[in-house]
Amino acid sequence: MTNPNPSDKALVPFVSVDNMMRLVHHIGVEDMLRGLASEIESDFKRWEQFDKTPRVASHSDVGVIELMPTSDGEAYGFKYVNGHPKNTSEGLQTVTAFGLLADVYTGYPTLLTEMTLLTALRTAATSAMVAKHLAPKGAKTMAMIGNGAQSEFQTLAMKAILGLQNVRLYDIDPAATAKAARNLEGLGVNVIMCKSAEESMEGAEIITTCTADKQCATILSDNMIGAGVHINAIGGDCPGKTELAEAILHRADIFVEFPPQTRVEGEIQQLAEDHPVTELWQVISGTAKGRVSDKQITLFDSVGFAIEDFSALRYVQAQVKDTPFFQELDMLADPDDPRDLFGMLKRAT
Ligand code: NAD
Numbered sequence: 001m002t003n004p005n006p007s008d009k010a011l012v013p014f015v016s017v018d019n020m021m022r023l024v025h026h027i028g029v030e031d032m033l034r035g036l037a038s039e040i041e042s043d044f045k046r047w048e049q050f051d052k053t054p055r056v057a058s059h060s061d062v063g064v065i066e067l068m069p070t071s072d073g074e075a076y077g078f079k080y081v082n083g084h085p086k087n088t089s090e091g092l093q094t095v096t097a098f099g100l101l102a103d104v105y106t107g108y109p110t111l112l113t114e115m116t117l118l119t120a121l122r123t124a125a126t127s128a129m130v131a132k133h134l135a136p137k138g139a140k141t142m143a144m145i146g147n148g149a150q151s152e153f154q155t156l157a158m159k160a161i162l163g164l165q166n167v168r169l170y171d172i173d174p175a176a177t178a179k180a181a182r183n184l185e186g187l188g189v190n191v192i193m194c195k196s197a198e199e200s201m202e203g204a205e206i207i208t209t210c211t212a213d214k215q216c217a218t219i220l221s222d223n224m225i226g227a228g229v230h231i232n233a234i235g236g237d238c239p240g241k242t243e244l245a246e247a248i249l250h251r252a253d254i255f256v257e258f259p260p261q262t263r264v265e266g267e268i269q270q271l272a273e274d275h276p277v278t279e280l281w282q283v284i285s286g287t288a289k290g291r292v293s294d295k296q297i298t299l300f301d302s303v304g305f306a307i308e309d310f311s312a313l314r315y316v317q318a319q320v321k322d323t324p325f326f327q328e329l330d331m332l333a334d335p336d337d338p339r340d341l342f343g344m345l346k347r348a349t
Contacts, residue, residue, distance in 0.1 A: 011328035015113035019325040030160035036125035039311040047281035054261035070306035076102045077310040085212040122312040124157035133290040134298040135230035139205035140165040146211035147171035147180040166190045170200035209243040210234040222247035227295040237303040246270045252297040257305035266301040
């Protein structure tokens with residue numbers, strides 16, 4: 001088939017998984033985590049400019065498929081993401097994603113990209129950016145419970161942004177811990193492999209839970225949590241999927257992304273609808289308090305919000321410009337005469 005209009009085609013930059021990996025190595029993982037954290041932090045500071053809606057979730061017995069849209073009035077973005085804890089046992093990823101940016105003025109897409117790697121990077125960048133505001137000052141040690149796909153990214157972001165020195169790994173599957181330890185070798189973090197969640201928490205100022213199980217699990221029970229720690233709870237992100245004992249929530253000051261989404265998906269689904277929580281954007285923009293004492297237990301009840309993906313999409317769009325790390329996709333029908341869509345089809349015979 002001949003191309004009826006080769007020169008003026010509106011082509012859309014596409015970042016494949018291969019190109020995303022090239023981009024990450026080109027920038028450097030830690031620099032990219034810092035860049036993403038800074039983009040996310042600036043977008044949290046202008047929170048009120050965004051369209052916000054809880055993500056649209058389609059649940060099944062085995063997992064969830066979600067769409068996460070937002071717009072700042074100039075650009076529009078969405079991510080497609082799934083969460084299927086049973087996938088690992090079938091040799092598949094628990095979480096995969098892709099995303100799109102578009103121009104609000106024309107409605108035309110301006111970027112399509114893989115977001116499986118990008119989600120791991122943006123989730124880790126968000127965790128570390130939040131920990132910068134909430135974790136005890138000078139925190140050096142993190143317990144990392146759940147050593148799957150997200151875990152090395154979480155560790156490296158805490159190193160890049162907070163100066164974390166030690167990570168204490170624990171997973172119910174020792175093979176996952178061994179994998180994470182291997183991957184983190186030589187990356188400047190002292191790795192300690194632990195045999196229980198309790199052991200992983202010895203001396204830890206930050207506790208990250210990042211497990212995948214489609215149930216209300218108790219990864220952390222109340223007696224495991226001492227005063228003054230920061231809990232970065234990543235894996236409770238769906239109705240009926242939580243990681244913390246309810247009693248911990250009553251002792252902690254809870255910080256969330258977007259309450260209407262977190263009340264349904266986060267750890268706080270276990271609490272009354274009116275249980276007080278603080279919105280992170282207010283802490284980041286200085287209108288609400290973060291950590292106020294050494295004794296306080298702070299909890300980031302992370303579920304992942306569309307604005308973090310929007311920030312990540314815009315970061316990638318800026319970074320791939322003038323690089324070879326993208327292809328151009330012919331995904332927009334764009335006839336010379338906008339009303340002559342059929343004519344374009346007819347001429348292509
Ligand atoms: P993964 O399946 O690759 O890893 C999960 C790990 O948890 C596995 O190694 C598993 O053995 C371990 N695990 C399960 N139950 C455990 C238990 N009781 N104790 C210790 N370890 C246990 O998944 P992933 O991609 O690393 O994602 C982890 C979780 O984070 C998922 O639940 C996912 O939905 C969630 N997630 C949240 C966000 C966010 O923004 N909040 C973003 C991405 C992923």
